[in-house]
Amino acid sequence: MNWTVRLIEMRDVPVLLDWYNNEELHYIANAKKFKLYTLEQLIDYWTEKLSRPNSSYYVIEVSGEIVGRVGLKKKNREKGVVTEYSILIGVPTMYSKGLGTEITKHFVKEVFLDPEPSSVILEVRADNLRAISCYKKVGFQITSEFVENEVKIYAMEIAREGE
Template identity: 60%
Template sequence: MNWSIRELVIEDVPALLEWYNNEELHNTANAKEFKSYTLKQLNEYWKGKLARPNAKYFTIIVDEQVVGRVGLKQQKNKDIFEYSILIGVQKLYSKGLGTEVTKYFVEKVFLDPNISSVYLEVRADNRRAIRCYEKVGFQISKTFEENKVTMYGMDIKRIG
């Protein structure tokens, strides 16, 4: 599958609105309580996220359409990045896109020799996402509860 990425900009937010208001998608990917957004609310939310000095966000593009987003956030322990991905277009599920994009970003992060690991959190019942992360090399490092949802912390360590 041909895909590309670019930094997410505030003008991309309207493309994200449908995903944020999709309760089924939310409950597959998130332990937080579902809430719907107006475009104005989502713009304000993303203005805050895009202003974070320790985080970068990217869009995933297929056939000139924004189909997902990726987040990379450097943790307080500066040698660890937290990774997140959301593919919002259902017809692209289970096609390998998440695995390819995740592999790309892990390799990109590890170009910095000072980074020791990449960490993510995933719902324990999101088997499709867990398979994707395991294919890239992530391993479950902890189990915890968030809002009565069992979650896994997964990480991949720098080799060598």
């Protein structure tokens, strides 16, 4: 599949609004309580989010259409620096086509071009079997589990080779 990624720009926020206001999509990817956003609220949210240091956010495009987004956040942990990864495919016709796996492989490689992070981490709902399968194909392993808002969540990690 032909896809590209680029940094999110504020002009992309209206596309994201549909995903944020899709309750079914929300509960596939999130344990937080669902809330509707106005465009103004989402613009404020992304204005703040894009100003965060050590974070970068991308849109995924297929044939010129925005179909998803990715987030990378560098974090200092007791064992050193890690990068937290998140991905959302917001267009259901793109599900189960391998796109998430390709994008995740791409970003794991990109993260490890930086010598600082020792691993890439993420959190995923335990009932999101499609996402868990994607992450396992890339090499992530479940490292722990916890409950957030009565939803079981897995923490997953992939370490830099040799670590």
